[in-house]
Amino acid sequence: MLLELFGVAVLALPASPPPSLVVIHAGAVIDGTSAAARRDQAIVVRGNRIESVGPWTPSAVPSGARVVDLSSATVTPGWIDAHTHLMLDPAGGDYDTQLLKQTNEFRAARATALARRMLDQGFTTVRDVETEGAGYADVGLKQAVEAGYVVGPRMYVSTRAISSTGGYEPNGYSPERDIPAGAQLVDGPVEARKAAREQLAYGADWIKVYMNHRSWVDAKGRLVSQPTLTLDELKAVVDEAHGWGRKVACHAYNGIGMRRALDGGCDSIEHGLDLSDEDVAQMVKQGTWLCPTMMPYYYEWAPENTPAGAKDRKRMEVHMPSMRKALKAGVKIVFGTDAGSFSWDEPLAKEFAYMVEFGMTPMAAIQAATSRSAEMLGAAGELGVLAPGAYADVVAVAGDPLADVKVLEKVVFVMKDGKIYKEPAGR
Ligand SMILES: [Zn+2]
Secondary structure (H helix, E strand, O other), rough: EEEEEEEEEEEEOOOOOOOOEEEEEEEEEEEOOOOEEEEEEEEEEEEEEEEEEEOOOOHHOOOEEEEEEEEEEEEEEEEEEEEEEEOOEEEEEEHHHHHHOOOOOHHHEEEEEEHHHHHOOOOOEEEEOOOOOOOOHHHHHHHHOOOOOOOOOEEEOOOOOEEEEOOOOOOOOOOOOOOOOEEEEEEEEHHHHHHHHHHHHHOOOOOEEEEEEEEEOOOHHHHHEOOOOOHHHHHHHHHHHOOOOOEEEEEEEEEEHHHHHHHHOOOOEEEEEOOHHHHHHHOOOOOEEHHHHHHHHOOOOOOOHHHHHHHHHHHHHHHHHHHHHHHHHHHHEEOOOOOOOOOOOOOOOOHHHHHHHOOOOOOOOOOOHHHHHHHHHEEEOOOOOOOOOOOOOOEEEOOOOOHHHHHHHEEEEEEEEOOEOOOOOOO
């Protein structure tokens, strides 16, 4: 319709079209919070939100809705990988090669493909815990995903990460050479706070700190880890981040660094390979999250009769009892793979099977990757659940993951923000 406006003919556009309406017919629904699956359900998606979840009734399908038949599949909320490094890919060379020889532009371009791969595997949200020398490339990638230029998960990013002098890769270079570090290295609470301020100002959703760096097996056969930031340095970072309403993720294995991480008030312990009873009790008391990341420790061990080989085997040996202790005490556990520290060719869903092997039920492992991670991210009710009002992030797998957790590697359907990115063939 043409209108006259101030003497100029303008085209009057119709009101914006109504939001799309999709009804998913699910063979079974695992909603992210309930203790059991529910059979034969309908999930109504209007626009980018879930409108309702209830028993499937063909006559109740609203007119104009598109029906997606997942009646032989199990449908869950989109998954959250709470520990990745999208700017790293070992297929492109070892750590030092990536840091020293690859441009940030190359690494960011590569990360667009890895982000797509994550989404195809059912991960609709990611907390990427530092760029490993690629600066603020994660902020740019997140912006490109949000603007629709790149297909990938929703991103929570932590930019450069913080450690101390001598507390991060790369190691072993001549002191005469000026080698860039994989993290922002600080000494003293003033520098620590300044680094946190910079990272928050340039777009960090989380601050990542390293509380341990080198690990080795001592003469008594114990795993020992070098501490990095002091308690005062960590407290400055945590205080600053909390003031901005942001959280702090602490890479910590055990020992002095772990004690400082917990005394300093960090929000999530990454890896937590070797938790003492005292560590576990403090995590429960403070409500600290644990992101255990089993996959990297099963990947490529150094030869057995070398210090590095002994360390690799020891890390695995202590991890299972540590995780079982945390589970028993009720520590809040989230799902994280540490992808990027190992090859992206490995299916990310393998982490679910490790979680089950380490003592979780398949349902608890699925909740760790859905509602629990969403809660840690401050998005409870919006992400990680199939419930009215949540973002329409939906994944389906062929089979029953509660009977065989490995079927989580067989993703047949992915919807993010109401848009379908993958669906069964023949449609
Ligand atoms: Zn990591």
